[in-house]
Amino acid sequence: MFEIVGTSLSVGGWQFLAILLLVFSLFLILAGIFTAYFGSGKSRMVGVGLLVAGLVVGLLVGYAYSAGWLGVGKGHLGTLIWESFLVILAAVIGALVAVGIFLVAIMKS
16 A cells, blocks of 8 residues: 555555546546436536546546656556545545444444
C-alpha cells in the first residue's frame, strides 16, 4: 500500500496521483450519467458537462500514464486501473465497516 502512496512525487507518488485522478473521473462520469438521466432542464446540461469532463480527465490521465508522461516511464494502464478498482473497493468496505460499528454502538447505548 505504501508503495502506491509514496512519500513524495517519486514513482509511487505519481501512481497515487494517477489513481486519484482516475477515481475522480470515474465518479464524475457516474454523477454525470445520473444527473443527465434523472435531471430536467439545466440540470441535464450540468450532467452532460460532468460526463464530458469525467471522460476528458480519464482519457488524458490514461494516455499520460501509458505514454510515460507522469515520471514513471511507460506504465501499464491495466495495472493502474486494477489498482484504482482495489482502492475504491477498499474504501467502500472500510466505510461500510465503520458505519456498521457506528450503528451498533448507537443502537446499544
